[in-house]
Amino acid sequence: MSGFSFSLFALMSLGLVGVVVCGNFSRDDFPSGFSFGASSSAYQTEGAANEDGRTPSIWDTFTHAGYVKGATGDRASDGYHKYKEDVQLMAETGLDAYRFTISWSRLIPNGRGPINPKGLQYYNNLINELISHGIQPHVALHHFDLPEILEDEYGGWVSRKIIKDFTEYANVCFREFGDRVKHWTTISEANAFSLSGYDWGVTPPRRCSYPYGNCSRGDSTTEAYIAAHHILLSHASAYRLYEKNYKDKQHGFVGITIIAHAFVPLTDSKEDEIATKRANEFFIGWFLHPLTFGDYLPLMKKSAGSKIPAFTVQESESVTGSLNFLGLNYYFAVNIKHIPRTLPPEKRDVKADIGIQLLATKNITSQFEYPITPWYLAEILEYVKQHYYNPLIYIYENGQKTRHNSTLEDWPRIEYLHAHIGTILDSIRNGSNVKGYFTWSFLDCFELIDGYESSYGLYYVDFDDPELRRQPKLSAYWYSHFLKRKGITMDI
Numbered sequence: 001m002s003g004f005s006f007s008l009f010a011l012m013s014l015g016l017v018g019v020v021v022c023g024n025f026s027r028d029d030f031p032s033g034f035s036f037g038a039s040s041s042a043y044q045t046e047g048a049a050n051e052d053g054r055t056p057s058i059w060d061t062f063t064h065a066g067y068v069k070g071a072t073g074d075r076a077s078d079g080y081h082k083y084k085e086d087v088q089l090m091a092e093t094g095l096d097a098y099r100f101t102i103s104w105s106r107l108i109p110n111g112r113g114p115i116n117p118k119g120l121q122y123y124n125n126l127i128n129e130l131i132s133h134g135i136q137p138h139v140a141l142h143h144f145d146l147p148e149i150l151e152d153e154y155g156g157w158v159s160r161k162i163i164k165d166f167t168e169y170a171n172v173c174f175r176e177f178g179d180r181v182k183h184w185t186t187i188s189e190a191n192a193f194s195l196s197g198y199d200w201g202v203t204p205p206r207r208c209s210y211p212y213g214n215c216s217r218g219d220s221t222t223e224a225y226i227a228a229h230h231i232l233l234s235h236a237s238a239y240r241l242y243e244k245n246y247k248d249k250q251h252g253f254v255g256i257t258i259i260a261h262a263f264v265p266l267t268d269s270k271e272d273e274i275a276t277k278r279a280n281e282f283f284i285g286w287f288l289h290p291l292t293f294g295d296y297l298p299l300m301k302k303s304a305g306s307k308i309p310a311f312t313v314q315e316s317e318s319v320t321g322s323l324n325f326l327g328l329n330y331y332f333a334v335n336i337k338h339i340p341r342t343l344p345p346e347k348r349d350v351k352a353d354i355g356i357q358l359l360a361t362k363n364i365t366s367q368f369e370y371p372i373t374p375w376y377l378a379e380i381l382e383y384v385k386q387h388y389y390n391p392l393i394y395i396y397e398n399g400q401k402t403r404h405n406s407t408l409e410d411w412p413r414i415e416y417l418h419a420h421i422g423t424i425l426d427s428i429r430n431g432s433n434v435k436g437y438f439t440w441s442f443l444d445c446f447e448l449i450d451g452y453e454s455s456y457g458l459y460y461v462d463f464d465d466p467e468l469r470r471q472p473k474l475s476a477y478w479y480s481h482f483l484k485r486k487g488i489t490m491d492i
């Protein structure tokens with residue numbers, strides 16, 4: 001369904017009462033050039049998993065083995081066929097920008113070599129549709145979805161061979177789409193992908209070892225470090241390629257995206273407080289320290305010892321400063337408990353190296369929706385500002401989870417978005433260099449952990465409907481009013 005009007009009548013027909021002029025900030029308070037948008041990812045939204053020449057990614061393999069409550073992204077929100085309708089909705093909502101990701105195995109089905117003309121055409125169509133509606137495309141190249149063929153051939157990110165293949169894939173994207181795409185993220189949630197895929201083994205490619213996880217292959221004591229190292233080298237290689245061959249002509253920007261959880265000490269003991277500091281340094285510094293200073297954090301090198309791969313002088317030079325912007329995703333807070341480091345490094349996984357245990361906060365375990373804790377996002381932005389020379393930042397994901405089948409009147413989402421957007425404004429006023437905010441997600445889609453049980457969309461997708469009809473939730477109206485400077489926010 002496309003087409004909805006922003007009349008008070010429409011709002012009231014949704015049963016909304018209490019629309020008032022309030023809210024202590026408006027879009028005009030943000031610096032000019034600030035982009036507001038929404039996000040999606042290929043596997044979670046496109047569907048058409050076996051169509052037009054696409055081959056499986058590690059995420060297809062993961063879901064088909066039943067690890068996401070039996071759900072898969074085979075059809076997802078069918079963005080592959082419905083992109084025109086979706087871009088129309090984005091334009092009506094008033095988005096400045098849209099963050100989507102490219103499915104590597106749709107564009108280059110063998111991982112390297114021939115380009116799939118149908119895949120190329122799909123991304124060209126999507127980009128052109130966005131541009132013709134005045135919406136800037138922000139594109140990520142890898143979002144947990146390496147082509148399975150490269151995983152099978154050499155173990156994917158645990159092999160150095162990935163650097164060459166990733167760089168060539170990036171080259172194809174820059175060459176084919178870079179005339180229109182100006183914001184490139186190489187790897188989405190690089191730190192989460194390394195940890196949950198190679199230490200805990202709870203996301204693709206599901207590599208880990210006992211007692212840290214239950215996988216059929218992998219090594220939790222080393223592989224997260226190795227995968228992260230190859231991610232950094234691949235990122236830097238793509239960045240340098242862009243700088244050398246494309247930057248002068250295309251004038252775009254290349255960055256990497258990490259997730260920042262807010263870490264909160266479990267108790268007020270000194271030990272938990274110090275462990276929380278270590279966790280913060282580690283989760284952000286793992287990637288940002290080498291990207292800023294050319295080497296891993298001293299803290300990490302000390303605790304992981306020889307398990308941390310070393311950069312050669314040349315690699316260090318390539319990695320240092322290979323960042324036009326940092327993508328930062330933020331959702332919720334996690335409690336940190338100090339764990340003494342009794343095992344030797346060769347028997348420890350990453351958490352054990354840091355000397356921590358991560359625990360869901362009581363808040364998270366006791367309610368379905370995320371607790372609304374925007375002040376932690378402000379602390380993270382302040383931390384990055386102070387420790388890493390205040391980089392340019394795009395918030396590429398931030399959003400509220402609700403049960404998928406619950407009401408269209410998604411007040412918890414409105415409250416969440418309002419609180420976080422307001423906090424970002426406060427941080428900008430205090431000197432943080434945030435240039436854009438993208439809420440996850442534009443549409444309901446296939447979720448990494450919950451499949452179709454929870455959703456984050458501004459638009460509801462009825463997954464039982466053969467047409468996969470889209471319907472605006474109240475949050476879509478709220479965001480749209482905010483973006484269109486209608487001068488109202490909901491009374492929250």
Ligand SMILES: *[C@@H]1O[C@H](CO)[C@@H](O)[C@H](O)[C@H]1NC(C)=O
Pocket residue numbers: 024025422425426
């Ligand atoms: C909005 O009001 C809240 C609560 O009074 C305050 O904490 C916040 O800093 C204000 N934000 C802006 C951007 O004025």
Ligand SMILES: *[C@@H]1O[C@H](CO)[C@@H](O)[C@H](O)[C@H]1NC(C)=O
Pocket residue numbers: 214
């Ligand atoms: C480990 O995974 C296997 C296969 O998925 C399962 O049968 C087994 O129960 C799991 N073991 C534990 C301790 O979770």
Ligand SMILES: *[C@@H]1O[C@H](CO)[C@@H](O)[C@H](O)[C@H]1NC(C)=O
Pocket residue numbers: 264333361363370371372373
């Ligand atoms: C839990 O959430 C509420 C708001 O939803 C907040 O006031 C409180 O500080 C949160 N607690 C923690 C530990 O984050």
Ligand SMILES: *[C@@H]1O[C@H](CO)[C@@H](O)[C@H](O)[C@H]1NC(C)=O
Pocket residue numbers: 403405406
């Ligand atoms: C939504 O799903 C949950 C869990 O499956 C169920 O308990 C609940 O009754 C459902 N709600 C609606 C409105 O269908």
Ligand SMILES: *[C@@H]1O[C@H](CO)[C@@H](O)[C@H](O)[C@H]1NC(C)=O
Pocket residue numbers: 378382386430431
């Ligand atoms: C604002 O920035 C200054 C300078 O970086 C810092 O000292 C202060 O703690 C920041 N305020 C907040 C609320 O983060």
